[in-house]
Amino acid sequence: GRQHGTAVAALIAGRKDSRAPGLLGNAHLIAVDAFQRKGGESDIAETYDLVRAIDLLASRKVTVINMSVSGPHNLLLEKTVALVAERNIIQVAAAGNDGPRAKPVYPAAYPAMIAVTAVDRNFKPYRRAGRGDHIDVAALGTRVWTAASIEGAAPRTGTSFAAPFVTAAAAILRASHPDLSAAEVAKLVTETTQDLGAPGKAPVFGWGVLNARELCRS
DSSP: OHHHHHHHHHHHHOOTTSSSOOSOTTOOOOOOOOOEEOSSSOEEOOHHHHHHHHHHHHHTTOSEEEEOOOBOOOHHHHHHHHHHHHTTOEEEEEOOSSOTTSOOOBTTTSTTSEEEEEEOTTSOBOTTOOOSTTOOEEEEOSSEEEEOSSSOEEEEOSGGGTHHHHHHHHHHHHHHOTTSOHHHHHHHHHHTSBOOSSSSOBTTTBTOBOOHHHHHHO
8 A cells, every 4th residue: 555655665765854864865766556456445566567666677677676575486577576686686575474473575585686575673573474484684663763754754654664775784784885785785684683492593683683884883
């Protein structure tokens, strides 16, 4: 729905003087709506429209793409994100909110993506967040303050709202070090996380919780 897209966009790049100032005050944000409402109350993105949206962003030479969307595997989508990765564009995706026992969702589960799950302020995993070997990093995704409509703001919960934290960190890193490749940025993001639980990568937190301060030091 429009409120979901507005909340994600404002979380990435809100105005400093607004009720939802966002993570990147001076960012240039390009938002593409690939969704349509076809009966019922859910918005659906057809594969063709989603691929067109990604292609449009790549043609505008964006440095980071945030995808707070999830769905089933699709060969065309997989090929598209792989081709975009070859253009040295960082791609971040939400792990989905189908529950810890759900199958991996896409595009987050594709190798070209940085897959982001959600935790609360005490680093406890969000109960509905997806899990699996494809998860790369965790970030705050519960009760995140962002725009709720044109004029209002409210706390939102879900992996969709965790992904922008990683997107913002990757964007800052790329802006300050434009010589870094997308693969190098992704590696730095995962190497500087705060590890939780057993050492190494885990299905719940990936490599750990995003540590923007340590990432900046790196």
